[in-house]
Amino acid sequence: MPSITTPGIVLRYANYRDHDRMLTILSPRYGKLDVLSRGCRRPKSALMPASELFVYGEFVCYQQNDHATLSSCTISDTFYPLRLDPYRLTCASYLSALCAAAVQPGEESAELYALLLKGLYYLSYEKDADALETTTAFLLLFADVIGYRPRLSRCAHCRTPLDLANGAPFDIAAGGLCCPMCASRSTFRMSVEDIKWMSETIRSGLKPQKNTGAGTLFDVLRRYVEMRLETPIKVSKLLP
Ligand SMILES: [Zn+2]
Incomplete structure (x- = not known):
């Protein structure tokens, strides 16, 4: 056998x-x-x-x-400390559910595996890390690993280079930031800090996040990722 x-x-x-x-x-x-x-x-x-x-x-x-x-x-x-904190347990369940939705049987998944392991580790053992913000960073890097890195330097519609001095609107369906001409009612305003945080997170990989305010991006990135997966993930309704 x-x-x-x-x-x-x-x-x-x-x-x-x-x-x-x-x-x-x-x-x-x-x-x-x-x-x-x-x-x-x-x-x-x-x-x-x-x-x-x-x-x-x-x-x-x-x-x-x-x-x-x-x-x-x-x-x-076993990441036992997650059992003692219902909120962190919910975040960790969300990370796992995202991986279960994205990966196919037989598909090489080393990068996602390493990302999930880090996420579980920080949620379990980094007491000072902000759980929602760490989950938000995971969402962004997860999108990158599965091939949907959001566009942050050129308009997701017309590909014009963006002037980010005053922030920019984010278009979930189009896949990233867009220029003022392409912005519509369905876009979300992102601040200069939000955009910097996203670029920096993509550059540096998953780190325990220390409450810098990036948790406000959670909802946008959740919608962005779940639209790509074509699956709403039940447990995310319990967050933030
Ligand atoms: Zn445009």
Whole structure:
């Protein structure tokens, strides 16, 4: 029976039959993997600790007729502190749900995997980091990784170079900032600081965010990303 060994993060699970659970795991090499964790809800099951949300570790699965079944897992982290803070738990659930919506089975996903791992790490262990702002930065970088980096230097409609001295309108459907000529009622005003923050975040990658006011961008970036995914993500309704 062929077996797969892969690092992974549990993105979600669904209880199945009386004692089982179907896990959706993000693997850097295999993308989204659905794996049956058989008997994990029985008392004393060795698979129980690995069959929880956000578990990060090395998963060993065996495969039979298109079905993968978990045989063991060496856990690296469970991001336990998330369980103690409902708001951070909601943010982390949103990060996972975004990855589950974006990644296909068999699709190489190393960049997204690394981004999610950082996001979970900061939400769990960086006590000074602002959870909403860290989630906002994740949204922006997530958009970049899945191929939808917002246009920030030229108009998303007519490609004219933008003068950003006084901020600019952001057009969600068009995919970025736009010039005054192309602005419409459906655009959102962004300040110079917002735009600087976005450029800087794209340049420097995910960092624990320290409440600089960028949380106001959350709603725009959420709409922007969810429109690209063509899926509204339920848990985001609980934020900010
Ligand atoms: Zn324009």
